[in-house]
Every structure is written in C-alpha cells, then in structure tokens.
Amino acid sequence: MPEPSLEVHQLAHTFHRGTPYETTALQGVDLTLEPGAFVVVLGSNGSGKSTLLNAIAGSLQTESGTIRVDGTDVTKWPAHRRARLIARVFQDPFVGTASDMTVLENLAIASTRGLRRGLGRPLASTRRAELRDAVSRLGLGLEERLDTPMGMLSGGQRQALTLLMAMLVRPSLLLLDEHTAALDPRSAELLLRLTQSFVAAEGLTTLMVTHSLPQAVRLGNRILVMHRGEVAYDLTGAQKRRARVEDLLARFEELRRSDMLDADAAALLRRSYA
Amino acid sequence: MNLLLGATTVGLIFALLSLGTLLSFRVLRSLDLTTDGTFTTGAAVSCALLAHGAPPAAATLAGCLAGALCGVTTGLIHTRWRVDVILAGILVMTALYSVDLWVMRGGNLSLAGQATLFEQATGAVNGGGAALSREVVSLILLALLAGGLALALGSFASTDLGLALRATGSSPRMARALAIDTGLATIIGLGLANALIGLSGALFAQYQGFANISMGVGIIVTGLASVILGEALFPQRTIRQRLVAALLGAVVFRLLIAAALWAGLDPNALRLVTAVFVLVALTIPAVIRRLRRSIHA
Secondary structure (H helix, E strand, O other), X not given: OOOOOEEEEEEEEEEOOOOOOOEEEEXXXXXXXXXXXXXXXXXXXXXXXXXXXXXXXXXXXXXXXXXXXXXXXXXXXXXXXXXXXXXXXXXXXXXXXXXXXXXXXXXXXXXXXXXXXXOOOOOOHHHHHHHXXXXXXXXXXXXXXXXXXXXXXXXXXXXXXXXXXXHHOOOOEEEEEOOOOOXXXXXXXHHHHHHHHHHHHHOOOEEEEOOOHHHHHHOXXXXXXXXXXXXXXXXXXXXXXXXXXXXXXHHHHHHHHHHHHHHHHHHHHHHHHO | OHHHHHHHHHHHHHHHHHHHHHHHHHHOOOOOOHHHHHHHHHHHHHHHHHHOOOOHHHHHHHHHHHHHHHHHHHHHHHHHOOOOHHHHHHHHHHHHHHHHHHHHOOOEEEOOOOOOHHHHHHHHHHHXXXXXXXXXXXXXXXXXXXXXXXXXXXXXXXXXXXXXXHHHHHOHHHHHHOXXXXXXXXXXXXXXXXXXXXXXXXXXXXXXXXXXXXXXOOHHHHHHHHHHHHHHHOOOOOHHHHHHHHHHHHHHHHHHHHHHHHOOOOHHHHHHHHHHHHHHHHHHHHHHHHHHHHHHO
16 A cells, blocks of 8 residues: 555644634644545635645644655655645746746746755757657647746746646655636636646646636546635535535525624524623 | 956856846845845855965855855755745845855955965966966956857756746746755755855955955846846847846946946946836836837727
C-alpha cells in the first residue's frame, strides 16, 4: 500500500483570534488523498476552502493540525520548501508567471522546481529544445514565442503556461486555486480541457478549488463540499459519478436551510433567556 | 577635453553604483537605502587599508566585500525579522556612519602620497614603454572593469540562480510556488548590489584621493538618476540591454552634470537638480497616462 499523497489531520485555524473580527476558518479538517485522486472542493464564500488550500500550500501556517505529503510531515515547512513537493496554479494569471521575464525564462525557472539552483545555464540550446517541446503540448503555438516577455501574452495563455510550469517537474500534489475564475469563457474552457488531459496523462494527485458546479460535476473523482470550516459532504465513487449540478445545488440549499435553523434556534434562545 | 575625460571617468565609477541600483531598485524592486552608507564604507575600508600599506587591488576588493556585507546585513534584517526594506536600509546606513568614523579614525582620510589602484596601473602601463597620463589609464581601466562587470552580470542573469533572483523581484508568490527561497534570494541580491556600490565607493575615493564621511549622502539618488536616464535613452528589451543602459546612463548623467557646471550651474545646486530630475522622470509616465486618458475621455 503506497503512502497517501496528502494526509491532512485535524487542521484548525481562526483568524483575528481574540478580537471582535474573530473568524473560524477551519475547524478540525481531516482529509486523505490517495495517489492519483482528483478532488474538487466546493463551498460558498467563507466556507474555508481557500484557507484549506493556502494551509496545504504553506502560505498560511495554521494554529493546529498536521499535513503530510507522500508520508513526509511538512507542517512546519515554509511555502517555498513545500513547493518541492507541491505545485500550484493561482487564480490570478499574473501571479503565476513573471511579467518582465520571457516565456522561456519562466519555463526554465519552473523546470528547476525543487532542484538546487546554482550557476547552471538553463537557457542553453538542449534545454531550450526540451522546453519548446513541452510548450508545444499546449497546442497554442506559444513554442514560436519563447523569447516574448510574459507580459505580452493574454491571461488565458499565461494561465495555460502556469499549468504547464506546474507539471514540468512532476509534483506529488497539484493545487488548482480557482484557476479558471479570472478567465473569459473560451480560455476557461481551454484551460479545463488542458487540466483534464494533463492530470489524466500524468496521473497526478490533484486538489482543485472552484466556485463552478458544472466544473465539479465534469472533473475529478471526488467532490468535497466545505461549510463553516468543515467538510459537509464528501462524494466519492458512484456518488460522484452520478452527481449532477441540480444535486449539488440541493446540497447547498440544505446547508443554507440548516444555517437558517441555527439562526432561528439562536433567536428562540435569546427570546427565552434574555 | 580634460573636463570631458574626467567626467567620463567619474561616470564609469558611478556606473558600478548604477548597476547596483539597477539590481536592487529594478530587479529586486527594493529601494535599498543602505546604498548611501555602503558607498562611504567601501571608500573608508579601501582607504584605511591603503593607508596601512595594503596593495591597492586588495584594498579595493576589501571595499567591495565590505559593501556586500552591508547589503547582506540589510537583507537579513528585512527578511528574517520582517522589517520593511526601507527602514532596514536606513538602520544599516545610520549604523555605518559610526563604523566609517572608526574605520577612518575621523571624518576624513587623505590618500596623499599613497599609490592607489590608478597610480599603480599607470606605472605598470608606462613601465611597459607607453607614455599615458593617469587620466587616460584610469579611463581605460574603468571602462574595462565596468564593461566586464556588466557582461558578467548579464551572463549571471540567465543562470538558474540569476533567474531565481529576477523572479523574486518580478513575482514573489510565483517564485515561492516554484520553490525559490525568496528571503535568501533577496539577501543574495542585496549583497551583490551593495558589493558593486562598495566597489564604486572604493574606486571613487582612490580616484579623488580621499575618503570623506559625507561622500555617500544622497548617492542613491545619483544611482537612480543614472538608471532612469539609461532607461530613457537606450533599449530595454533584454536584461543585457538593461545592464548596458544603466552603465551608459551613469556616464551620460555625469557628462550632463559636467556640462551644466561648465555652463555656470552653482555646484551647491547639484543635489537639488538631481533630486528634481529623478522626481520628474519617475512621475512623467503617470502624468502622460493621465493626460492621454483625459484626451480620450
């Protein structure tokens, strides 16, 4: 039995603790991803899905809980060290690539993720040819624009390159952070197709956060619905395969109604005791 | 003619300052105020060593290394203790004032009667049978040094480490997501930038024949002016072009100043003029954008 790609244990975090703005973002989340799992995380704003992703990537150090990647405890590792094992595509296409460096330079940096960076010359002709081949896999003709500054490309092109860059060095875990949310519909569709085919071809363990129910239905083999810092629903196997947008909407409606019940109960308590 | 020669020579010394400023201000996108302190420290260390009879090359190299140490200190304060980079630079610059007074045993250190790098080079060249003046030899030596360093930096910029430094400045979140230790990269970058600035100070002191506690005051503005002037005058497509532009920008800036002084500008007004120039150059693009918008609107 191989180690799980990701093991999250009792992850909890509260923002602004001890102030009037105190918000519990995660309250004891447990999550295990077996190798090759493709998990889609849904949840309304403030449900904790982005906090979960940031906590796994290491850009947020949680108050408690542990995170293991491929069996290695990375809980205390800073983001750049975790990035040896975890690749990430951000929502904002301008964050995932460096505007004033060329396409080739961006790719070259990604091609040494997790390796020691010394005085090697990544732009030399052999590596240039390798990276050119990799870019041609996108089918966007960007292999002809290797020396173009990244800032000259569109958001969709940059996001496609960011996805490719995440996979140049095979990651133990791929994090997709609403990676199509900032794109126009055509680019978003293109990126989804690329995501699907790359993840399938490489058999990558993937955690994708999205707001889009159709995406959740279409992609992956497991759906998590987060609510109030907890996993409210976990759909796997046949449940996931059968899930339709309407089913997911019904689940959200259920959560909303239970929230209202909570509010009613609170009002009742106030009336009785105050 | 002599005025022109002298201005070009000083411009080439300031080209190293300009390259350092390009690295911190443009590549790392950090306004590094250590610069003012580093320039003086580089000068003070090299002059103190020369006064103790050290070989000029070793004294110059020591000024360069002292500069690197200043930059690394600022980088450590900024990245390890999360002090804002401008404040970190101010703290180190302020502390260096005392260090420089100790190193020079006062506010001034004259090199009168000491053989500097330039005298040594002149002697070596003329010993080979040539008959060149100190001015001409200095100019050639500095042109080779500044050009060589710009080429070396250009080559470094496309190594794995060089790309990591550039990514750290351009998109720090991307850099971290690609496993770059942005803190370490910042420390290395500031160290390198200040090594160049310390070297610039060491050469400037040897060229003018003395070090002075206030020689670095406001020197970062000269560095910025050189970088900006280079950007305005020369192509900026590749990092190599940007390095050459910063080098030439420093020389052009120095020539402009020489011309202004020759035309009768009050030397006391120099810093004021330089500061206004940088202000205007930094704000003009925004002003033009606003004008364009209001025309289109």
